[in-house]
Amino acid sequence: MTYVIIGNGIASLGAIDGIRKYDRINPITVIGLENTAAYGKPLTSYLLAGRINPEGMSLRTDNYYKNKDVSLKLATQITHIDLENRVLSTSCGDKIPYTKLLIATGGKPYVPDVKGVEGDGVYNFTDAKDAYRLIDSVKDLKRAVVIGGGLIGLKAAESLYNRGVEVAVIESGERILHLAYDAEAAGLISRRVESAGMPVRCGVRGEQIVRDKSGKLRGILLNDKSFLEADAIVIAIGVVSRIRLAEQAGLAVDKGIVVDDNMFTGADGVYAAGDVAQARDVIFDKDKVVPVWSNAYTQGYYAGRNMAGNNSKYPGTMSMSSISFFGLPTISVGEVNPDLENTDYEIYTFFDEPKQSYRKLVFKREQLVGYVLVGDIDFAGMYTSFIKFKFKVDSQTRKRLSEGEPDVLMWPDDFFNKAWNPES
Structure with a gap:
């Protein structure tokens, strides 16, 4: 019996804990795309703001993996899942066999259709590497524009503001935080943000990122023909599930990988959890992708229990956002x-x-x-x-x-x- 987990985030930690509750013998291999062990992605904004150091991002010590008999394969990209032979292929040409597999590949940044988005001076804000890039550049930044008035966008903007950067936020919707909050709460938060000196513009979207002849970023042209000067553009709209591997393998996918109440995909030995999984929502009583940290851990935990042979029904996802703004x-x-x-x-x-x-x-x-x-x-x-x-x-x-x-x-x-x- 060999357990393999694709993805090294909070869902993978839940799966490790779930497996080891019922199986302390068979080995676990965790494959991570990033060159780091699991860290707290919600803490990325605090890293950018300088409120925590890189060590504070880690979710577990090195001894955790050793004590749980877990092998880490970091900086490794899986390119193919062979469901029939239960083998994974990597970009380096390696073959990794599995008996039970968890797909916990998480989400990738949503990138809007804006001219010039591919180039210097444009940053995503999803992974720790994005924060490190911004930290390295912040001493040269005077002005920044953050695209996205949701939770990720506002926290990225606040973090840059705390670094002394002049920040403006643009949101294509009628108001900020339209998914997680109602209009009254969003209005109260917006007024708090703007009173701190960080303007928020709603109902506009970026059309073109403008650079001078040398390629240096100058700002962004909006669809209302106004222009915002900036030394950096940060795209922080949100994430979409990384479902490519699952699609190529022939698994059922919708907004995410479709799973049942046991986090089972329907393919022998294959489970999914975290931001890539479309699981039952206890409030709306339907399957949804809910990219919430606590849900990801719990989904991973129940997937791990089921992978280890303990029939355990996931209690369901609950949409939740808890965060402070200024x-x-x-x-x-x-x-x-x-x-x-x-x-x-x-x-x-x-x-x-x-x-x-x-x-x-x-x-x-x-x-x-x-x-x-x-x-x-x-x-x-x-x-x-x-x-x-x-x-x-x-x-x-x-x-x-x-x-x-x-x-x-x-x-x-x-x-x-x-x-x-x-x-x-």
Whole structure:
């Protein structure tokens, strides 16, 4: 028995832990495209901002891999998966056999259709190497434009700002953070960002990156014919799943690799997890790719358990974003932008602009299915528990939750009975 994991991110660590819970004997090989062991990609912006050092990016010590009997093959690209013979091919011509395989290749940066995007002065912002490139260049940067008003884009912009760079953000949508937050929360965050001195322009997109005759970057021309001067352009729109290997192998793919509740792809011995996997979403009750760090680890963990022969159903993905912008803490979980014409939904909001505090709770029938907190996030964990365990809440409980007073005593008695008497 040989376990092979393609990808060396948080999902791979989950898989290692899952496998080793039930199989401490058979070897594991982890193949990574980057020349580094697993690190925290959400920490990339903190690395760029200078708030952590490179060592602080590591998720595990070298002893972790040794103690788990894991062989690392770094700076290695897999070019083909032979499902029939259970063999992987590398770009160097090597052949790597497997008995059980996990595809955890993650995501790759989405690159917009902008003229001149291929060239000096343009950076992606997904991997640690992107941050290192920017750190090496930041001493020569006066102005930068970040393309993308989502979570990644705003944190990249804030990190450059903290390095003393003048930064502007452009977003093609009507507002920033349109996927993770609602309009009110996004507006509050946008005003916080702009008050710090970082302009945000929505409803515009880049048409052409402009360079002088020597090739030096001068700025970016927008579709409204305005021009933003810049010494660097940072593309931080988001990621799309790396599904090429799976497609070539003949696995079922959609937005990501299609898996069942065991993270199984349908091909003998082959599983998928992390940003490349399209798994069940517990709130929307359908399969989705949700590129959230905690989900990736959990998916990997359950994939590993199943690879080791323990039949374990993945409990499901939950959309979640928790991040601060210029010191303003925020969190968004679940369905926060419901169809307002659907009478199944009931929405409660609280907004205190001077205190920069916002709370929104979304109920569907008798369950909390989503919430947004900005400013005061102390009870986030409690709200999340109501969503995760799908507690039914009556009108009185909904009112107390909406007033910002969640309490464990609101949990149903049946939940406590099962917790204390699991065999009952």
